[in-house]
Amino acid sequence: METGNKHNHENHIHSGLLGKNTELYFSILCGILLGFGYLSAFTGLGPNVALGLYIGAYFFGGFFTAKEAVATMAKGGFEIDFLMLVAAAGAAILDEWAEGALLLFLFSLGHALEHYAMGRARKSIEALANLAPPTAILHQGGIEREVNIEELSLGDIILIKPNSKIPVDGVVVKGITSVNQAPVTGESVPVDKRPVDDVDKDYSTDEKIKPENRVFAGTINGSSVIEVKVIREADDSTIARLIRMVNEAEKQKSPTQLFTDKFEKFFVPSVLLLVALLCLAFLVIDEPFSKSFYRAMSVLVAASPCALAISTPSAVLSGVARAARGGVLIKGGRPLEDLGNLEAVAFDKTGTLTEGKPKLTNIITLAGKEEDFLKLLVAVESQSDHPLAEAIVNGIKEKNPDIQEPEPKNVKGIVGKGVSAEIDGETILIGNKSLFRDNGGLPKELEEKVTGLEQGGHTTMIAKKGVTFIGIVSLMDVPRAEAKVVLSKLAALGIKEMIMLTGDNQKVAEAVAGQIGITVARGNLMPEDKVAAVEQLDTQFGKVAMVGDGVNDAPAMAKSTVGIAMGAAGSDVALETADIALMGDKLIALPFAIGLSRKARTIIKQNLWISLGMVAILIPLTITGIASLGPAVIAHEGSTLLVVFNALRLLMYEPKK
Incomplete structure (x- = not known):
């Protein structure tokens, strides 16, 4: 029966x-x-x-x-x-x-x-289903007309009026605005949006669209008119998939x-x-x-x-309904109950506990004026597309927007070591310690200063003009602003072990851990090492969560009791691999999810x-x-x-x- x-x-x-x-x-x-x-x-x-x-x-x-x-x-x-x-x-x-x-x-x-x-x-x-409006203003051939969202195709350009709901997922191609993303990601503060660099590019399969370029169906435009290129059809938008899940x-x-x-x-x-x-x-x-x-x-x-x-x-x-309203997707009763029974949480470092990109942390002038050193750095590094070079230029220009750099000549990248150039007839070298070991070595005092910075988790670049060492810059993937608060809230909720797993070296791992309050930091890990670490925690505590980006950390997330994906809005892989998805790229949603569970x-x-x-x-x-x-x-x-x-x-x- x-x-x-x-x-x-x-x-x-x-x-x-x-x-x-x-x-x-x-x-x-x-x-x-x-x-x-x-x-x-x-x-x-x-x-x-x-x-x-x-x-x-x-x-x-x-x-x-x-x-x-x-x-x-x-x-x-x-x-x-x-x-x-x-x-x-x-x-x-x-x-x-x-x-x-x-x-x-x-x-x-x-x-x-x-x-x-x-x-x-x-x-x-x-109520989620009613977030996206049923129609959109299609901008085609210089003519604007209202159509049902089901009629929109990938690549169509639609017009979004001020203070109106965005009907489909897309990228901004014209206009600057701020968007209230709370209905989808749970973010309480509107997010600034600006056009993509390449308007003609097909972004429908791009998993790395910048947050400032992307908009989601069901979110609310601010006070400016924008044009959006459709990258997902109506029944495949993030909000539609969220409802189905x-x-x-x-x-x-x-x-x-x-x-x-x-x-x-x-x-x-x-x-x-x-x-x-x-x-x-x-x-x-x-x-x-x-x-x-x-x-x-x-x-x-x-x-x-x-x-x-x-x-x-x-x-x-x-x-599940309350979590969805707060920008957290919980895929059923099992992860809801298991999340509330955890005592250990493992975190990926890059992009989860940290910003995921290097930031300029120190500028140390060794000879001459700091202003001249900054101009030289911007002049040379702006010629490179390396992420570290971009971080140096952006970091300097944020504080010195009116800086006027000289024009460098014969700029050459030296793979894995740095860059060389000529300014005012003098050779400029900017790079790591390996670059200077090939070019006469470093003075002992300078090498000790650089080593000290590296032991603190910084990536260092040394600058030399002619025969004179003129300065040091250091960069670091800095912790998220909310990371320390989040970890303290998790401890208050009864999480006993918070472990950071990263492929970065142990010194960097320990430096980040010390800043935010992680209990254990493990560096130099390959993906299979992360899986072994999760299995060890599972044996020790009975249940363990793994928090990552849902892509690189998929094997470790699959082995954990509860896999939690960060910034899952718009990410197919993160939504599929995780038991729980934090729709916005906000770590602060984690204590909310655990507290709710x-x-x-x-x-x-x-x-x-x-x-x-x-x-x-x-x-x-x-x-x-x-x-x-x-x-x-x-x-x-x-x-x-x-x-x-x-x-x-x-x-x-x-x-x-």
């Missing part, structure tokens, strides 16, 4: 002639007829009028219950609703029409209110849900056996069959695991205690006759609604400041 679930909303329709709330209206009509039936006893209308009112109450109270039970039984399933119908039919057989009508009224009212409450959680998810997440059962499903498989047949035995109690004890049957029906109601069946799904649905685990445990506790109390009370059918129904339906509304508290979850 297959046990079904009365809460499988995807397979049942609860609306009718009176709209989506028909079930609730039927329940209220059932209650009104039941009330008039009770009153008829005091008004002298006679038993036939009361019976007619009770039968009417049976119809309105049992309509949707019977509809669900029959639909499920036709598919070979077994509904909790069926148990309620049997109990109501049993009451009618015993001529206890009032008790049966009370059962159907409270059960149908509880059912209707429960669907209403669960609908609130679903609305948080469905959140809906898919509902179907993935958590460990607790799997436990309750297994429990129900044994529990429901046991209850049916107990009810059958209680129906035969009149053969053993001195009482009429009617009393044995009535007691059996009371036990049937008391033991129906309605609250147990809905306790975990309602919490998972609410938790811990709250969800607490609520799931509370719901289990409420549901199992109520069954454990009601069964002996109804068997002994202390509680009759009416009180059993009230307690039973009360516990079902209690677990649902308890789960809905997750929709209002806010992280601690």
